[in-house]
Amino acid sequence: MAIIVQRPKLKWWEHLYLPGIITGMRVTLGHFFSILSGRTKVTMQYPEEKWDSHLPEHYRGAPALVTDEHGRERCVACQLCEFICPPRAITIKPEEIPSDDKWAKVEKRPRAFDIDMIRCIYCGLCEEVCPEQAIYLRKDYAITGLSRAEMVHDKTKLYEIGGVREGLVNKWNELK
Amino acid sequence: MSEVKTDLVDVEIDGVWYQFPKGMRMIEACRQAGVEVPHYCYHPKLTSPGNCRMCLVEMGMPPRPAPGAEAPAPDENGHLPIAWMPRPVIACANTIGPNMGIRTTGPLTEECRKGVMELLLANHPLDCPICDQAGECSLQEFSVEHGKGESRFRERKVKKPKNVAVGPRIRLDDERCIMCSRCIRFTDEIADDPVLGFTDRGSHTVLTVYPGRELANNYSLNTVDICPVGALTSNDFRFQMRVWFMRETNTIDTNCATGCNITVFARENKIYRITPRQNNEVNSDWMPDSHRLNFHWIESDARLTDPLVKDGDHHRLASWSEAIATAADKLSALDGSEIAVIASARMTNEELLIVNRLVKHLKAGHVDTVARVGEPDGYLISADRNPNTNGVKLVLGLEDPGSQIEAIKAGIEQGRIKAVITLQEDLVDDAGFTPELLGKLDFLLSTYPLANATADASDVVLPGAAWAEKSGTMINATGRLQRLNKAVDAPGQTLEPWEIVRDLIQATGGGNGIYAVTDLFKQLAAEVSEFSGLTWGQIGDLGVPLIETGVTIPLLEREKQRIASGLIVG
Numbered sequence: 001m002a003i004i005v006q007r008p009k010l011k012w013w014e015h016l017y018l019p020g021i022i023t024g025m026r027v028t029l030g031h032f033f034s035i036l037s038g039r040t041k042v043t044m045q046y047p048e049e050k051w052d053s054h055l056p057e058h059y060r061g062a063p064a065l066v067t068d069e070h071g072r073e074r075c076v077a078c079q080l081c082e083f084i085c086p087p088r089a090i091t092i093k094p095e096e097i098p099s100d101d102k103w104a105k106v107e108k109r110p111r112a113f114d115i116d117m118i119r120c121i122y123c124g125l126c127e128e129v130c131p132e133q134a135i136y137l138r139k140d141y142a143i144t145g146l147s148r149a150e151m152v153h154d155k156t157k158l159y160e161i162g163g164v165r166e167g168l169v170n171k172w173n174e175l176k
Numbered sequence: 177m178s179e180v181k182t183d184l185v186d187v188e189i190d191g192v193w194y195q196f197p198k199g200m201r202m203i204e205a206c207r208q209a210g211v212e213v214p215h216y217c218y219h220p221k222l223t224s225p226g227n228c229r230m231c232l233v234e235m236g237m238p239p240r241p242a243p244g245a246e247a248p249a250p251d252e253n254g255h256l257p258i259a260w261m262p263r264p265v266i267a268c269a270n271t272i273g274p275n276m277g278i279r280t281t282g283p284l285t286e287e288c289r290k291g292v293m294e295l296l297l298a299n300h301p302l303d304c305p306i307c308d309q310a311g312e313c314s315l316q317e318f319s320v321e322h323g324k325g326e327s328r329f330r331e332r333k334v335k336k337p338k339n340v341a342v343g344p345r346i347r348l349d350d351e352r353c354i355m356c357s358r359c360i361r362f363t364d365e366i367a368d369d370p371v372l373g374f375t376d377r378g379s380h381t382v383l384t385v386y387p388g389r390e391l392a393n394n395y396s397l398n399t400v401d402i403c404p405v406g407a408l409t410s411n412d413f414r415f416q417m418r419v420w421f422m423r424e425t426n427t428i429d430t431n432c433a434t435g436c437n438i439t440v441f442a443r444e445n446k447i448y449r450i451t452p453r454q455n456n457e458v459n460s461d462w463m464p465d466s467h468r469l470n471f472h473w474i475e476s477d478a479r480l481t482d483p484l485v486k487d488g489d490h491h492r493l494a495s496w497s498e499a500i501a502t503a504a505d506k507l508s509a510l511d512g513s514e515i516a517v518i519a520s521a522r523m524t525n526e527e528l529l530i531v532n533r534l535v536k537h538l539k540a541g542h543v544d545t546v547a548r549v550g551e552p553d554g555y556l557i558s559a560d561r562n563p564n565t566n567g568v569k570l571v572l573g574l575e576d577p578g579s580q581i582e583a584i585k586a587g588i589e590q591g592r593i594k595a596v597i598t599l600q601e602d603l604v605d606d607a608g609f610t611p612e613l614l615g616k617l618d619f620l621l622s623t624y625p626l627a628n629a630t631a632d633a634s635d636v637v638l639p640g641a642a643w644a645e646k647s648g649t650m651i652n653a654t655g656r657l658q659r660l661n662k663a664v665d666a667p668g669q670t671l672e673p674w675e676i677v678r679d680l681i682q683a684t685g686g687g688n689g690i691y692a693v694t695d696l697f698k699q700l701a702a703e704v705s706e707f708s709g710l711t712w713g714q715i716g717d718l719g720v721p722l723i724e725t726g727v728t729i730p731l732l733e734r735e736k737q738r739i740a741s742g743l744i745v746g
Contacts (some may be wrong), residue, residue, distance in 0.1 A: 076306045077306075077415070078305035078306060078310075078418070079418045080305070083418070094415045094416070094417075095415065096415050099339075107306050107338075107415075108306040108415050131304070132305060
C-alpha cells in the first residue's frame with residue numbers, strides 16, 4: 001500500500017535555506033573550536049590506550065571456562081555448548097573422573113576443551129545454554145595469533161582467561 | 177459391527193471407535209490406534225508387572241442395568257453407552273473387552289501422570305548434564321509432557337549407591353533408577369541369569385545384584401538399552417558421546433550367521449556404539465554383548481590405508497593403478513589351474529557375485545571360503561560365525577564352503593598352485609596357513625582391512641573396507657536376505673572389496689559396466705533365480721525371506737511360546 005507523505009509547507013524565510021545553514025555551521029564551528037582549544041579529544045591511541053575500563057558489564061568478549069571457589073572445574077563436559085554453537089567453534093572430548101580424584105563424585109569432566117577463536121562469533125549462546133554455569137564470555141576482545149593453531153584456545157588457556165567464579169551453582173557440594 | 181470376525185471387539189479410544197482382537201492389552205490397542213500412553217515398566221517383550229503406574233488411563237464399560245430396569249439401548253452403530261469408572265486403571269496389564277471405552281486424556285489421567293512424575297522426580301538426582309541417557313530418556317520426555325516443571329519436595333533427597341559396577345560391562349546409578357524392573361525381568365525371562373533384584377523395600381529401594389554374583393552374561397548390555405532412564409550405563413559407551421550428536425545407520429551384525437539387526441551410532445566417521453534394532457524375525461529386540469562390542473578394531477592403528485607392493489623384502493606404498501597392474505601382470509602370466517581364489521563368507525552377495533566373475537574370468541582352478549564354526553549359545557549366536565555362508569552357497573556356487581582349504585594347502589605344498597588371491601580373509605590366523613607355506617607361492621594378493629601376517633607374506637596388499645564401511649546384502653542362517661548399510665567412510669585409500677575385484681577383472685582384460693553396488697544387485701536379480709524379481713529397495717530395513725533353510729533361532733522360538741501363552745505381547 002502506498003503511503004503518501006505530505007511535503008511540509010515551508011515559510012518564505014525557510015525557502016531561503018539560510019536559517020538551516022546557520023544552525024549547521026554553528027554546530028560544526030563549535031566542534032572545530034573546542035578541538036582547536038583542546039577541550040575535546042576524539043582519537044584514542046590504540047593499543048597504548050584501550051576501552052577496557054569503559055566496557056559495559058554485558059560486554060561479550062572471548063568465551064572462557066571458570067573454576068569454582070573450591071578450585072573445581074565447573075564444566076562437566078555435557079557438550080551442550082558444542083551443540084548450540086552456531087559456527088561449531090567448540091570441540092569437547094569428555095572423560096570419566098578417576099575414582100581417586102577429589103571430585104570423583106562429579107563423575108565427568110572434559111579431557112579436552114577447544115574453542116576455535118577464528119570461528120567464534122561471540123554470540124554468547126554457550127554461556128546461555130550452560131547448565132553448570134561453567135562458560136562465560138569475558139571482556140577479552142583482542143584475540144590474536146600468528147597461526148591457526150595459535151587461535152585455538154585449549155583448556156589451559158580457557159581457564160587462564162576465565163579465572164574463578166564464586167557462588168551460583170552449588171550442585172556438586174557434598175552436603176547437597 | 178456384525179459383519180466382522182467374532183474375535184474382534186469394539187473399543188472406544190479417546191472418542192473414536194476401533195476394532196481389536198479380544199484380550200489385547202489396552203496399551204497395545206492405544207498404540208495401534210496411534211495414541212501414545214506414557215509408560216516406563218511396560219515392554220512388549222517382557223511380562224507386565226504394572227509397577228511404574230505411568231500408564232494409568234480412564235476405563236469404562238456399558239452399565240449393568242439394575243434389576244427390573246431396562247437395558248441401555250445401542251446407538252445406530254450398535255455401540256452401547258459407556259459408564260466410566262471413577263478410578264483409573266493401568267493400560268499395560270489390563271486387556272480390552274467388548275464395548276470398552278478408554279480415555280487417555282482428561283483431568284483424571286492428566287492428574288495421575290502429573291502425580292506419578294512428581295513422585296518419580298522427588299528423589300531423582302537431576303544430573304542430566306553428565307547422564308548418558310540424556311536425549312533418549314523417557315523420564316526427560318515425559319517430564320516435559322506431563323511433569324510439573326518444578327519440585328515441591330523440600331526435604332533432603334534420599335541418598336543411594338552411585339557408580340556401582342554391577343557387572344564387567346555395566347555401571348549402575350541407583351539414584352537415577354525409577355524401579356521399573358525391566359532389567360530384572362530381562363535377566364530372568366530372556367537371559368535366564370536372574371542376578372538382579374530389589375532390596376530394602378520402601379523409599380530406600382535399590383536395585384542390587386545378588387551377593388557374590390555379577391551381571392556378566394553375554395546379553396547383559398541389553399538391560400542398558402531397555403533401561404528407560406540412565407540407571408544402567410554401558411562401560412564401553414560411558415561418557416564417550418552425547419546421543420544427539422550421532423548419526424544412526426540401520427544395518428546388520430556380521431559376527432555370526434544370525435545377522436542381528438543393529439543400529440550403528442557414529443559421529444564424524446567414528447563409531448561410538450551399536451544397539452540392537454527390533455526385527456521379530458531375526459533378533460527380537462536383543463543382541464549379544466560379544467557382537468555389540470566387536471567394532472573397536474575398525475579404528476585400529478593396524479588399519480591398512482594404502483595399496484602396498486612388495487619390493488624385495490619390504491612393502492612400499494603404491495597407487496591403486498600400479499598395485500592392480502602389478503597383480504594383473506602376474507596373474508595373466510599364469511595358467512588358471514595354478515591360481516586359487518580364497519574369498520570370504522563375510523563378503524556380501526554382491527561381492528561374491530563379482531568374485532564369481534573373477535574366478536570364471538581367470539579360469540581359476542581352486543575356489544573356496546574360510547569356514548568359522550563355534551558353539552551356538554542357544555539364544556542368538558549361531559554355530560556358523562560367518563554372516564553370509566548361505567550367500568556363498570547361492571552366489572559363489574560352493575556346495576560345502578571351507579572344504580577345499582586343505583586341498584589348496586596341499587596344492588601349494590606340491591607346487592601345483594602358484595598364486596593365491598585372498599579376499600577379506602586372514603589366511604595365517606583364520607585358515608591355518610603358515611607364513612612358510614605362503615612363502616612358497618609365486619604370487620600372493622590379499623585384501624583385508626588390517627595389517628596381519630598374511631599381508632606380510634603378500635606380494636600385493638590391498639586395503640579392503642570393513643563391514644561398517646560398505647553396503648550390500650547378506651543371507652542369514654534362516655535364509656533371510658538382509659541389507660548391510662555403510663555407516664562410516666573407510667580410511668585413506670581403502671576401497672570396497674567389490675571395487676577391488678572389478679578393477680582386477682578390468683586390468684586382466686575383462687570389461688564390465690559396474691559403477692555401483694546396486695548395479696551388482698540388479699545383476700544378481702537377473703542371474704540367480706532365488707533373487708529374481710527383487711530390488712534393492714524392496715529388501716528394506718527388515719529384510720525379506722529368500723530361501724528355506726529350516727534353521728530356527730532358539731531365542732525367537734521361546735519368544736513365540738511366551739506370546740502364545742499370553743505372557744508377553746511380543
